[in-house]
Amino acid sequence: MQNKDRPSRRITAAQVAEAAGVSRSAVSRAFTAGAYLDRAKREKILKVAQELGYRPNALAAGLQAAGRSDLVAIVTGDLVNHYDAEILARLVQSLRGLGKWPVVLGGHEDLREEDVLGVLGYPLDALILRGGSVAESVALHCAKLNIPMILSGRVMTAPGVDCVCCDNARGAAMAVRALVARGRRKLGYLGGVPHLSSDQDRRTGFEAALAEEGLSPAVLAHADYSFEGGYAAARDLLAGGAEIDGLFCANDAMALGVMAAARQEGGLSIPEDLSIIGFDDISMAAWPGFDLTTVRNDMDQTVSQILRLLSARLEAPGKDNEVAWIEPELILRGTH
């Protein structure tokens, strides 16, 4: 039916060669920096190529030098969480700086493990996994395929797997000490999904720091990391008559929800009636009207460490796995 030279096919180097009256090799060389090629010839080829709209097929090129496809998969957390969205933006930008192309997965609630495994069909330079519960299974497959994996927000010990993680327990302890220093004694913890290690670490850090002060938790609750979840949890706590004067939340979004509920449903003043500290330091936390005291889980550091580990791994694929710890920092604003 269709012509053999149907225009819907992409222009190929051979066609450029024919049009320019040179060999196909010359065309390839024209697009390869530092290749031996007569200057005038190269210019002519590039001109013809531009006219025809030719561009070397990256798929074919990637097939060539196995082990450098320049594709990097990113499995991101739910983008409704602003922390994940901001991390992703920085990650995409930085990867481009390294000449890599990011293939993005996830970003919504229900990430299918099947999809993550599917992307491994591509000879990825690396897989960057943010948090998530599928890490173990994915790491196994990555190992067999010799695809480096970088885990962010969690620690895992496996060959070829590097990790970037915030010292969650320490961050939680900083929050506790700040609350205690303000005279708060009846402290609660509002966690997220309990089976995530980051949540567990923040909770145990909270409890340990509390114990050091000779205190015990007044409340241990959990929601779903969302503003709405934090709002609902706080409303339930207030309705249940929970007596707390300070609340440490496992992320900023929930903390903001708690603030809204405390003010609107409970008629409380913050921080007079209730101190609140969040975690992450998303850009929203600094907004006037929120002015949230929080534990910074530094995004710039996280991303730059991810990129450092990535570069190191690409340079020495067999090197020992490494864990880069991000030091939390307490950002004092107006809610504690």
Add this chain to the structure above:
Amino acid sequence: MQNKDRPSRRITAAQVAEAAGVSRSAVSRAFTAGAYLDRAKREKILKVAQELGYRPNALAAGLQAAGRSDLVAIVTGDLVNHYDAEILARLVQSLRGLGKWPVVLGGHEDLREEDVLGVLGYPLDALILRGGSVAESVALHCAKLNIPMILSGRVMTAPGVDCVCCDNARGAAMAVRALVARGRRKLGYLGGVPHLSSDQDRRTGFEAALAEEGLSPAVLAHADYSFEGGYAAARDLLAGGAEIDGLFCANDAMALGVMAAARQEGGLSIPEDLSIIGFDDISMAAWPGFDLTTVRNDMDQTVSQILRLLSARLEAPGKDNEVAWIEPELILRGTH
């Protein structure tokens, strides 16, 4: 230096064939649904493949049947804008439903046109471009490469380019009428980047609707689509003594910033002293504490239209270009 059969190379179909004692063709057939292959043989091959951790190389497979690489590039807007982040999340999820892999670009302020052109090196099934100012130039290159392009948030007439766009002027008019119905007469417009057509359309729609009511704009200002920008703009307006009783903002983030500034810097009550209406209806607009009246730029509809146009284009590459209009909807909450 390194062994020819060094383990750092990906397992290939030929190796599986040798290990299973079959031909390489058989291995390929084992992974191809509906191919003639003895059932026992297929099972054996799949078993050996799993043991070796073999997975067909998607790059080589994509090279095979030209025109179906299953790669789709998404050029997203700044992910600090929650609207773009939420759209991206939905887009990524939906594309996976179509079996496509999204390569994501942008997400930050300074998108380099060079990057967008670079991704065209891959034989993309399509390029999805959100807003942006690089559309014309990119469309030209896409046309030459026969890569379908879908533009969202803007309209452009070019062969092979389909568009999804909100009726911005109509949305602005809805906001104006709602404000006038509330008795507001001194209305201002706070726009975003003035050279974007979406901003222009919202502004002209604002002015036209105002003219229909026999009014003229009290203020025409603009910021950068961010909360901080909205805050600063509102502060300046207040300091400059601008007399307005209603403000229509070109997106929700700025509207929220304006609210914060009006309350904190100007001591104003909303909506008693100043009515505010935003645009987009990001999830944050519904948060208690904000409760922002806004013009919904429906994300689900936008994404589903993008996917519909994508499917149609893939099915019939030569079909006429199409523009899908999204009808804006006024969401009445507490700030107008």
Add this chain to the structure above:
DNA sequence: CAGTTATGTGAACACGTGTTCATAGCATTC
């Protein structure tokens, strides 16, 4: 001038797949 080195060039190969082609065995049909 002979000898070495640097520069150009096209043919051929390799990358790893999906698919066509030709062939063969086997079962079913008339």
Add this chain to the structure above:
DNA sequence: GAATGCTATGAACACGTGTTCACATAACTG
């Protein structure tokens, strides 16, 4: 029993590129 159709299989090809190889030619060097 011959003819037909279906299933199964390996060899060979095509996809589009980067790079090596072999071989020229030109430019230096002593």
